[in-house]
Amino acid sequence: MRQTRRDFLKTITRGAVVSALPLGAFKFLSPKEARAAVESTNVRWGFLVDTYKCVGCGFCVKACKLENEVPYDAPVTRTWVERYVILKNGKMLADTPMGGRDGFTEQKVQEQDVPPKDIAKAFFVPKLCNQCENPPCVQVCPVGATYQRADGVVLVDRSWCIGCGYCIMACPYGVRFFHPVYRTAEKCTFCIHRLVKGMNTACVDACPFGARKVGNLKDPNDPVTKVVLNERVAVLKPEYGTKPQAFYIGLDENVR
Amino acid sequence: MKNHVYRPFIVVVVVIALILVARYLYVPKDFGIYERGFMYGYHRKSNEAEWEAFKVKFRTKEYCKDCHPDKYEANMSGKHHVIQCENCHGVAIDHPENPPKLTIDRSRSLCIRCHAKLPYPTSKRGDLPGINPEEHNTDMECVTCHNPHKPDMEGW
Numbered sequence: 001m002r003q004t005r006r007d008f009l010k011t012i013t014r015g016a017v018v019s020a021l022p023l024g025a026f027k028f029l030s031p032k033e034a035r036a037a038v039e040s041t042n043v044r045w046g047f048l049v050d051t052y053k054c055v056g057c058g059f060c061v062k063a064c065k066l067e068n069e070v071p072y073d074a075p076v077t078r079t080w081v082e083r084y085v086i087l088k089n090g091k092m093l094a095d096t097p098m099g100g101r102d103g104f105t106e107q108k109v110q111e112q113d114v115p116p117k118d119i120a121k122a123f124f125v126p127k128l129c130n131q132c133e134n135p136p137c138v139q140v141c142p143v144g145a146t147y148q149r150a151d152g153v154v155l156v157d158r159s160w161c162i163g164c165g166y167c168i169m170a171c172p173y174g175v176r177f178f179h180p181v182y183r184t185a186e187k188c189t190f191c192i193h194r195l196v197k198g199m200n201t202a203c204v205d206a207c208p209f210g211a212r213k214v215g216n217l218k219d220p221n222d223p224v225t226k227v228v229l230n231e232r233v234a235v236l237k238p239e240y241g242t243k244p245q246a247f248y249i250g251l252d253e254n255v256r
Numbered sequence: 257m258k259n260h261v262y263r264p265f266i267v268v269v270v271v272i273a274l275i276l277v278a279r280y281l282y283v284p285k286d287f288g289i290y291e292r293g294f295m296y297g298y299h300r301k302s303n304e305a306e307w308e309a310f311k312v313k314f315r316t317k318e319y320c321k322d323c324h325p326d327k328y329e330a331n332m333s334g335k336h337h338v339i340q341c342e343n344c345h346g347v348a349i350d351h352p353e354n355p356p357k358l359t360i361d362r363s364r365s366l367c368i369r370c371h372a373k374l375p376y377p378t379s380k381r382g383d384l385p386g387i388n389p390e391e392h393n394t395d396m397e398c399v400t401c402h403n404p405h406k407p408d409m410e411g412w
Contacts, residue, residue, distance in 0.1 A: 041291070055381040057369040059343045066347045067314045085376075103369030104381075105389060116375035123379040138296045147299030150291035157303040193310035202314045208338040208370075209380060 043151040045190050046217035047246035048224045048233070049126050053211035056081055056104035056124035063206030065101065067191065076177045077101065078188040079128035079203055084254055085109050088120045092254050100124075125255050126212060128203065129154065129175040129188035130236065130244030137167035137176060137187075146185065152217075152245060153192050158184045172240045190214065217245065315348040317341055323352075327405060334406030344404065364389060367398040385409075 064079045065072050081100030085093040093109040104124070107114060135154050138146050145160035146167055156167075161184035168176040168185060179186035191201035195214070199205070204212045215224025227233065233247040236255070248255075290297040320341045321328040331337055342348055344366060346358045373386030398404070401411040 052378075053380050055370055055379065055384060056374075059340075059369070063314050063340075063343070063347075067312075068310075102365060103372075104374065105365070105368045105372040107374060119375065119377070121378040122374070122376035122382075124381065135296060144287070144298040144300075147290075147303075148292045148296040149304055150297075155303065155307055157300050159303070160300060189307055189310075192304075193308050194312055196308045197312065199312070199316070205314060205316050206340055206343055208340075208343070210338075 041150040042218050044217045045152050046215055048213040048227055049248045050211050051123050051125050051250040053209045054124040054126055056083055058100040058103040059206040060203035061099050061101040063202040067202035071180055074180050082125045085114055085122040086120050086254055087118045130246040133243035136170045136242060140166040140170040153190045155189055156185050156187060158182050161185050172237050313347040313349045314342055319348055331405045336407055362397055362399050364398055
């Protein structure tokens with residue numbers, strides 16, 4: 001076969017162009033995927049905790065358990081309150097009896113007497129699911145039983161969960177647990193059944209001092225968003241890269 | 257090619273087909289990839305509506321005030337206006353249909369959630385009026401002397 005120089009160059013050029021095409025160029029998006037990529041929702045739920053205002057009454061924990069049918073006397077809870085007492089000698093004491101469900105009524109911390117004059121600082125930190133932007137608990141689910149909604153809330157499909165417990169291990173904040181009745185993974189839902197009705201979460205409503213607030217982070221006029229944007233807030237364990245969406249005012253380095 | 261070479265190949269194809277049919281029948285139709293993509297949004301869509309339909313039990317003061325305006329007014333005019341009725345009276349659910357009567361918690365342990373004195377200077381708890389529950393009238397309920405709806409230091 002005879003080949004001219006012109007034909008040879010043409011073939012080489014064509015070959016180079018084809019081999020340079022990335023595989024992605026041949027991927028076709030389904031209409032659903034294309035719409036999801038273009039449209040974005042205008043709601044992203046976030047949480048704000050003011051640790052200066054929390055008095056450790058535990059009404060939030062009580063309300064959450066009653067609202068969400070979490071067994072009241074079982075040692076599991078979707079939200080809880082931790083007490084931190086930092087002594088003047090630098091020692092830290094922390095406890096959360098029954099998740100703070102019945103409040104903090106004793107001066108003793110971890111069975112230890114704490115004389116008031118030794119206390120450098122003491123405060124309460126409410127905890128709940130951070131509804132992370134990159135939730136590791138969702139990534140590890142082998143069956144697609146846990147997922148994130150468009151508004152950022154991470155939920156568990158009880159009819160699909162096989163109870164393997166991977167997500168409970170994966171959460172760096174320890175907010176997931178095994179539901180003793182349904183035998184599935186369980187977590188804070190941000191009271192999504194209340195949020196969609198225009199209400200607050202049960203813990204926010206039960207808090208007498210406004211230490212807890214829930215808001216739409218995509219609405220610049222939302223009181224929570226204003227605080228998150230304009231004031232000094234911190235998140236728990238930012239080093240994990242999970243991008244938590246529960247923000248804390250007055251967070252201390254001792255809080256883990 | 258000989259028949260005995262084809263046969264195991266057919267078995268494999270049939271097994272794969274059976275698995276695909278079983279998967280098609282078992283997996284709900286709305287199971288798929290949604291807004292947050294495959295990594296975070298792979299789920300059964302109808303589960304979102306199931307969670308949204310969950311029963312609201314903690315109804316807040318807005319639910320109580322129309323039938324109990326006197327108690328509501330008394331409570332809203334005092335320092336305890338920040339506390340929800342249901343924190344002490346129990347969750348309303350569909351009261352008065354279900355439950356017809358709420359169980360009121362008058363116990364000391366309820367009051368000392370906030371009013372057991374804890375000397376915490378960097379927390380709001382340190383500013384709340386408090387008592388030592390082991391010394392302050394240990395054999396009486398707080399409501400014997402203090403009005404829980406509109407408390408003051410004078411008592412009833």
